[in-house]
Amino acid sequence: MNIIEVDNLVKKFGSFIANDHLTFNVRKGEIFGFLGANGAGKTTAIKILCGLSKPTSGKVMVAGYNVSTHPEEVKSNIGYMSQKFSLYDDLTVVENIRLYGVIYGLSSTEIKERTEILLNRLQLQDARKRLIKTLSLGWKQKLAFSVAILHRPSIVFLDEPTSGVDPITRRQFWEMIYEAANSGITVFVTTHYMDEAEYCNRVTIMADGKIEALDTPANLKKQYGANSMNALFLKLTRKETVGLDN
Amino acid sequence: MKTFIAFVNKESRHIFRDYRTMMVLFLMPVAQILIFGFVISTEIRDASIGILDKSKDDASRRLVQRLSASGYYKVQSVFNYERDIEPAFRRGDIQLAVVIEQGFGNNLRNPDGTAIQLLADASDANTSQMLVNYCSGIIQTFAIEESGIEYAPILTTEVRMLFNPSLKGVYMSIPGTMAMVLILISAMMTSISITREKEFGSMEVLLISPLKPYQIILGKVVPYVVLSMINAISILALGIIVFKMPVLGSWMWLFVLNLLYILLSLALGIFISTVARNQMVAMFASMFALLLPTILLSGFIFPIESMPWPLQWLSRVVPPRYYIQAIKTVMLKGGGLTYMWHELVTMTGFLVLFLSLSIYKFKVRLE
Incomplete structure (x- = not known):
């Protein structure tokens, strides 16, 4: 079953084409890697999938709703986390969790229960009253991910969730991603770390607003005769030498 | 909610x-x-003035007293010569100088009258204008009281400042x-x-x-x-x-x-x-x-x-x-x-x- 169906998605800003006829599906419960150089059009596509921006043409279905006509339904069925912002620095751990719980319409008892589960899982019980700005980036990102799936969405979008995070924490982060996927949450993730791409069930590589390749990491490597995802990525994206930076 | x-x-x-x-x-x-x-504040309070009293009689002293008692002016300098006035302005000691003519008290009751010269530092145009106006007002009242003659002008303007009477x-x-x-x-x-x-x-x-x-x-x-x-x-x-x-x-x-x-x-x-x-x-x-x-x-x-x-x-x-x-x-x-x-x-x-x-x-x- 497909939870995301994208059919001939085009997004233009004036004469600039950010997404050029994208067509792909994401299956329920899979970890879907969305790769591409800076400026390849990943962020634009994610914004459209999240209902934040409207496609110029094409049909995009997320969690069974059309993003152009029912963005509100899409929004309440997804979670989102980006590299740039994790949580509010001047609020405490618990205050942040509570705020997002309320925003996503959870009841007070649900919020309390899930807060405790979450704090236990992350071993942050002692830090519950600490301001976010006193936590390290790794902790912030793990906490932000947990908050993004607090309302148990059917899909979670992660936009470069591990950039700037140390290898150990990245590993722990991916363990959490697997856990979420096992509990039935579809994970849509962008990353610039090619070792992380290997962890995905399927990946797509974008270049110049187009999808260059889409398959499992193993099949892609075989198909293009590359021995690592890194080599494959360079092979597929190198032809555009002057990348538009975002 | x-x-x-x-x-x-x-x-x-x-x-x-x-x-x-x-x-x-x-x-x-x-x-x-x-x-x-x-x-x-656009109000005048304790503005520094200089006095050159060439007359030094009873009436001129009363006038100076009247000026300083008004609360608007404070007598900062008393000059003896006219040449002292300009340097005082330049130093910024005073904002207004009042020069009282010789024989001021006597001439008050003369038909030809007497004269007072006001010198103001017009580099601050608005303030000097106000200082001069207030001062002329005081001198006017003083003159009427001293001479005992109430002018009977054909037309009088009565000014009442509404809503903010003390400006x-x-x-x-x-x-x-x-x-x-x-x-x-x-x-x-x-x-x-x-x-x-x-x-x-x-x-x-x-x-x-x-x-x-x-x-x-x-x-x-x-x-x-x-x-x-x-x-x-x-x-x-x-x-x-x-x-x-x-x-x-x-x-x-x-x-x-x-x-x-x-x-x-x-x-x-x-x-x-x-x-x-x-x-x-x-x-x-x-x-x-x-x-x-x-x-x-x-x-x-x-x-x-x-x-x-x-x-x-x-x-x-x-x-x-x-x-x-x-x-x-x-x-x-x-x-x-x-x-x-x-x-x-x-x-x-x-x-x-x-x-x-x-x-x-x-x-x-x-x-």
Whole structure:
């Protein structure tokens, strides 16, 4: 079953084409890697999938709703986390969790229960009253991910969730991603770390607003005769030498 | 509703956990009202004057005494020679010199009369004009009393200064300062706090959440409405207690007026935040786009009537102008709706305009 169906998605800003006829599906419960150089059009596509921006043409279905006509339904069925912002620095751990719980319409008892589960899982019980700005980036990102799936969405979008995070924490982060996927949450993730791409069930590589390749990491490597995802990525994206930076 | 309360809580925590901003928020208005109240004063008090009394008789001494007893002047220097006067002006010792002619007392009763020369430092044109006017007034009265002759002019002008009989400058500067502080705090703080969320990327997270944009903005703005109201109350209290501003009109209208003005300023802040890319831009936009027009074009310090017409026309699009006018109507003239509906309607117009512009800009960005 497909939870995301994208059919001939085009997004233009004036004469600039950010997404050029994208067509792909994401299956329920899979970890879907969305790769591409800076400026390849990943962020634009994610914004459209999240209902934040409207496609110029094409049909995009997320969690069974059309993003152009029912963005509100899409929004309440997804979670989102980006590299740039994790949580509010001047609020405490618990205050942040509570705020997002309320925003996503959870009841007070649900919020309390899930807060405790979450704090236990992350071993942050002692830090519950600490301001976010006193936590390290790794902790912030793990906490932000947990908050993004607090309302148990059917899909979670992660936009470069591990950039700037140390290898150990990245590993722990991916363990959490697997856990979420096992509990039935579809994970849509962008990353610039090619070792992380290997962890995905399927990946797509974008270049110049187009999808260059889409398959499992193993099949892609075989198909293009590359021995690592890194080599494959360079092979597929190198032809555009002057990348538009975002 | 629950979401809304949670959001207001969040925003209040942002505000209250930032001690420095808090201090600025609450102390700046107080400091400004005191500074503007005491320093920017168009009144004459204890101006330094110099006297060159060539006559040195009883009448001339009485005149000098009269001048210094008026409270407007303080005799700083007494000259013996005319050549001493100019250096005193140059040194800035005195603002006005009074030269009393020889034989002043005797000539007072002569049909030809006597003369007094006033020299003023016109490098500060307005002040010197006022010093001269006040001084001539005192001398005139003195002359009438001394000569015992009441002139019987054919025409007399009787002047009564209404609403501010003692011409207190502070009656001007309190409404002006309120206008300035409220628009600055409301617009600057909202625009900065919204652009901060944009800059950090949290706005994106909020927009992707099921929250509607108006809920986000409302949640952000309500705490600032409360803050600004507290500020308005503290400035008003200072004006009334320290500077003895009267409130002749109804408190209800005063409240409505302030609330409307605060909402207008917040709407302006929201609009700035839709245009400004980051906090820095938002701050400077609020500073330059709001502070200067509020000070220069609203009639706060410079009377609108004496501006050249392009500036008069420009001042019509400066919202604080209407607030200041309406505040004066309520506080000093005791006027109600009949006398300020025009200002209220104009301010509501601005409010609607800023809100519509923000919504428009916001929609365009999401497309």
